[in-house]
Amino acid sequence: KVGASIDWLPISETYPEDRIILEFKGLKRRVRVGTGAIAPDGWILQESQWWEWPYYYGSDPALSDHRIRRKMRLSLDESALTWGIETEDGSFDDYVVDVPAGLPFDQGLVVFKTHAYTPEKDGNVDTYTFHWDNIRFDGPVVGKYKTWAANDVVYLQANGNRPIGDSETVIITIPSGENPVNPILFGQVDSPLQGQVLLSINGGPQISVSPYDYESNDCYSTGWKSFRLVLDPSTLVVGDNTFEWTIGPRPGCVVSWAWNGFSVKFLQIQGDDGVSGFWS
Secondary structure: OOOOEEOOOOOOEOOOOOOOEEOOOOOOEEEEEEOOOOOOOOEEEEEOOOHHHHOOOOOOOOHHOOOOOOOEEEEEOOOOEEEEEEOOOEEEEEHHHEEOOOOOOOOOOOOOOOOOOOOOHOOOOOOOOOOOOOOOOOOOOOEEEEEEEEOOOOOEEEOOOOOOEEEEEEEEEOOOOEEEEEEEEEEEEOEEEOOOEEEEOOOOOOOEOOOOOEEEEEEEOEEEEEEEOOOOOHHHHOOOEEEEEOOOOOOOOOOOOOOOOOOEEEEEEEEOOOOOOOOO
């Protein structure tokens, strides 16, 4: 998903069903683990420290000097999580959280994110500063990962209904010598209606693209929703690939005030950057 966050925030998407969320907010560590359903459902663990960092390390110079950087270290095993923060003397203060039900997956996507909603209004502009730097991973090697992005966004919306059948085309170029394996089409679609987001790749038959989930009645959504579509490698070519998007028929399950039309952004082919590909 793109820009996913806490379910009660005014953001289009919440975290996926299987998730491990680490929050460092107000100088306090919080760990949450969920599986099987998106928030507010599916939580199997929600733990937080009792006190903020100054309670334990009140004389830490990093609390007032934002130029000081401290390492964070995260260790995972099947049923526990350890989140360490470097102290002034170089040792680590470890916050250990047991997960009796076990972690919900053994491979995942790591996302680093800073959420600062109107910090000036909230009065926290001088509280802390994040520096994302020198990120290291010592887990198993799972292969390289690469993306090939579209040359533009798709805009098939208006202040009202767009006509059924309107279409727009974007291009994704795969350079010669680059070999994506197990290609996936990923992107976000705005205000999708069930069955109305149609896609043809390189002149092939139209297919219906659906987001991970719809907000209302399993029929439509009013915000941006991510989608993931497994691609048949034979539909792709070296060079320019044409993705034609068309507004399909209106579903009967949708409410009358929902307009026909949609937009698509962040469109990209994702794949393993292997030594052999679909044209080898």
